[in-house]
Amino acid sequence: MTEKFAPTDKILEAHGYDAAKLIPILQQVQEVYRYLPEDVMRHIADKLNISPAKVFGVATFFAHFAITPKGKxxxxxxxxxxxxxxxxxxxxxxxxxxxxxxxxxxxxxxxxxxxxxxxxxxxxxxxxxxxxxxxxxxxxxxxxxxxxxxxxxxxxxxxxx
Amino acid sequence: MEKKELGFVTIEGKKVAIEGERNLLELVRKAGFNMVTFCYQPELEIFGACRLCLAEVEGMGILATCTVKPKDGMVVHINTDEVRKLRRMNLELLLASGNHECTLCGKSGNCKLQKLAKDMGITDIRFKRKVTTSHLDSTSAALVRDSSKCILCGNCVRTCNEVQGIGAIDFAFRGYKAKITTAFNKDMGESKECVSCGQCARVCPVGALMPNHQEIELVQKAINNPDKKVAVHIAPAVRVGLGEIFGIKPGIPVDGKIAAALRMLGFDYVYDTSFAADLTIVEEASEFIRRFTEKDHLPQLTSCCPAWVNYVEKFVPEFIPNLSSARSPMQMMGPVLKADFEQKGGKREDLVVVAIMPCTAKKMEAKLDKFYVDQNPDTDHVVTTTGLANMIKAAGIDFANLPDEEFDAPFGTKTGGGVIFGASGGVMEAALRFAAAALNPKAKDGVIFESLRETKEFREAELKVGDIKVRVAVTSGLRNARKLLEDVKAGKAHYDFIEVMSCPGGCVAGAGQPQYEGWKIRKERAKGLYAEDAKLDYKSQDNKDVMALYGKVLDKIGGPVAHKLLHTHYKSQKEQN
The missing domain is CATH 3.40.30.10 (Glutaredoxin)
Incomplete structure (x- = not known):
């Protein structure tokens, strides 16, 4: 379980768990998974102490972010x-x-x-x-x-x- | 606080003194122009989304007055052709962008969009309509959501964040596709964050978020089923809420009329949830005395608000051992009524128990698996105050002119302790009345715990009995509750007993009650309950019919039968990441 979030945790740590850096965090996380999986977004919300709905709102606002898996x-x-x-x-x-x-x-x-x-x-x-x-x-x-x-x-x- | 004059603003030629108003809009309203808007809520942060509070400020142009700080010397016009044209256009654009078929909407008659369109004389929309079909989500037992009716004012999002500290819903997607939705666009019933408090619906100006009234049809069917007996009981807060819908002044108790109306609707037994509230106090305060003596998981937390209990389970499960195991009054009433019915030779499933509640979360609570016995629920159906109003209207009952009737015995008797449950601080006050007498039989009746009644967000009191000191605290709104718990956790606050209600102001301000804005109406409602209290016996153990249950339907206070019927258990629902 924790292994799955290890790359995300590294990115979060690099940004000092700062909720104001949500967009660059999501960008880098998307590079790892090629999209933003739901459980990863939940994990990010939990670690940044913001609501998952807020993370989802940001992820769906910008065309750059994908919430369904992208092709290779x-x-x-x-x-x-x-x-x-x-x-x-x-x-x-x-x-x-x-x-x-x-x-x-x-x-x-x-x-x-x-x-x-x-x-x-x-x-x-x-x-x-x-x-x-x-x-x-x-x-x-x-x-x-x-x-x-x-x-x-x-x-x-x-x-x- | 002394009101300080900070100059004057001229509004449509009228000089209005600035007295610390938050924005120009409040000053416009003070000048007598009741500008109806969507997104400005006095208790929330200023948002400036709906653009319906437009006015022209000389030298500044046309502005949204909710976002402007009043300054000495401002000259404001709200009825110029340009302002009227813009407000009208904004309204037309809102009307064009959603599904606004008033005759098919449950909010009709109580909708701000409808009121504004009517007040501004709009009979035609110049723009092409975007959505005309409904997108109903009725997966939550508590609430229905229809995003096709949403005008994106954000009141629900801000309330869930700012008042409840949860953020179960937020804006998602962009531009044309923007909508308010749960995390990952799930149905409300699937939301892992929503605690069903319904405060989002309480601030929704249109019909996008409303209490789920679908159960009403099942209630009507049960009434018309000759094989079933239907018992109904009304929560304390309902009596000071329902009247408003029928033109009765806020805060005037209408329990007599409600009893009459419920009989006209065909209910077989008409009871008062305040009876069960007295029973709750007997059990919960006895539990407290035991836990206080044994120092067992203090502070004890009240457990009668289902949204609060759900919040603890979802967000702060480490406090589960602190929750009182006593069920809420509604969930005590159901099993007691059904056990009594069975003792008299009836079959459990032949008694349908309907609860009239000021609350949407109660609908969720009644459906929890743990409150079923052999697939038969302890409470069959929950109808909100507004739902009951719908039933009364549909039956054509002239509510305002009904004669007063009494509740049926024995489950209709109550003390003041049971009635004040409906106001924030009431449960704690009732518990202290019980405890003071239980700890010291010579204690005098009639002491009012004034400091617990709603004056500010956090209240505390100390009960002294001999050398015993009991420290209690009261708050409402889940964000406040979280703060209090964090202080307790950090060792900054020391209490023995804490009362929390999810809705600011308590059940009188619940999401099942008629919608209100600001603090005035909810204070009137609470005042109505305290006025009733003054006419009744003082403490819950004075309720002879409650005490008579022990030895008949129940064994002894906190005994095994009482535990089975009147207590419950909790389970963490926190996401593990």
């Missing part, structure tokens, strides 16, 4: 003004078709990919933009979307061997 690879499609005008909607539907994501589903069943629509990546000159993990793909098209995703899948398959 995060695909961000920019839907800012420039990207939107340049057809980012087509990119989003291309990702959804490729990964068989229907309705509001953001993460694939195998936990490999999560699709996020973000407001502006600050790379408007490259519109429309898609980012897979840390790699930025500018002037993207539905065909390229498929190709880039295939590359990630191929790399995963290679690693598995």
């Amino acid at each position: 690879h995060v695909i961000k499609v920019c839907n800012g003004t420039a990207c939107h005008v340049k057809g980012s909607a087509n990119l989003i539907s291309a990702v959804k078709t490729k990964l068989k994501l229907t309705g509001n589903k953001e993460t694939t069943d195998d936990g490999m990919f999560t699709l996020e629509c973000v407001s502006c990546l600050g790379a408007c000159g490259l519109a429309p933009v898609m980012v897979i993990d840390e790699t930025v793909h500018g002037q993207c098209t539905p065909e390229l979307v498929s190709k880039y995703i295939d590359e990630v899948i191929a790399a995963e398959a290679k690693n598995a061997k």
Whole structure:
């Protein structure tokens, strides 16, 4: 039980158990678990002496925080003004078709990919933009979307061997 | 304290003296303009969310008056075209953003949004409606929540945090999707923090949080079932709350009318929970005397407030051994009535016991597993004061003009000790009356423990009997209670007996009572109980019908049968992390 929270405890300690540092604490904790699990948020609330509802409120206020598990690879499609005008909607539907994501589903069943629509990546000159993990793909098209995703899948398959 | 004049503000041409008001809004109200707003609550921190207290201050522009400190020389206009237009628009936006179908809402007739829309003459909303369907969460026995009706004023969130120190609910999500919800967006019934006190509903200006009235239908069905007998008993605080709904002045006891109305509704036996409150005192104060003598887990903590007991179990389980094992009056009344019914040849399940309570947590308490015998509950149904008003209205009873009737014997008799249970400090005062006489049979009746009555948040008193000194303390509101316990833990405070009520002011101010704002109404209600007290016998052991139970239904005070029927046990519900 305590083992599970060990990384969280380390982060909490580094921030001096200061409730005012809740946001950086949540950021670092999310890096560990790839999202904010409920029991971890409860643990944080308990240690910071604030209510779990308050932690949940902060976690759901910022788009950066995820309260459901994210996939191993995060695909961000920019839907800012420039990207939107340049057809980012087509990119989003291309990702959804490729990964068989229907309705509001953001993460694939195998936990490999999560699709996020973000407001502006600050790379408007490259519109429309898609980012897979840390790699930025500018002037993207539905065909390229498929190709880039295939590359990630191929790399995963290679690693598995 | 002497009122110091700090200058004048001119409001719509009227000069109004500043006398330490907290904000400009209070001054506007003092000037006679009863500006109706949602998010300003005198006992909470200033929030400035609802934007309905707008006014123009010359040289400063249009501001939310709740966030402005009054300053000498301010000139304020509240009826300019611009101010009226903005207030109206804010109201229209609120109306457009939620599900506000008044005829289908339990809050209709008592809703601030409805009142404001009516007062401002709004008959049309210019904006597109966002939500039109309800999102009802009735998983909590105590409360129902409908986020489609919420106007995000935050009163509930601030009360749960500031008054109760819990924070079971908070704002979550963002912008258009923002809502008030429990931790991790769970149903209320699943909340690990909520103690069912209902103070959130007490401050909700609309129908987003209300007592759960679903049991009323089951009560009506039981009344109409020819195979069942239905007994009802009303808590002390109900008699000084219900009248307000029918236009009777706050604090005027209406127990006679209530007895009449309950018979008209078809209840078979009409009793008074004050009877069981006397019984509670006999058991709880006897327990105290034993524990005090044996120095067994002091301070003893009162156990009649179910939200407080739930709070101890969830947040400070280390104090569980300090809680009195005595059940609450409601949970003593049920088993006594059912045992008496069985002794007279009836079957336990054929007597339906209904409790009329000023409280939402009582609904949760009645449903606890430990209060069931062979799947039959000690208390079958709990209806709040407002729920009873709904039943009376639905039956078309002209409550205000009813003649007074008496409660049925023997479970309708009471002493003053049982009646003052409804006010913060009352349980302790009743316990001291009992203890003073039990420790010293020559003690004089009629001593009033004035210092325990509600004047400030923390009160204390000392009972001296010979060389014995008993130190007691009283508080209400769970945040205050937590503070008191922390002082006890740290060795900064030494008491033998502590009374805690979850709702500030005690049961008279419970969430099952008609909604109130500020302190005035709840003080009137408490005053009404003390006035009743003055007309009755002084101490609980003077209740002959209570004492007659021992040897008949019960064995002796604190004996095995009394223990089985009148006492309980507690279990930690604290999350282990």
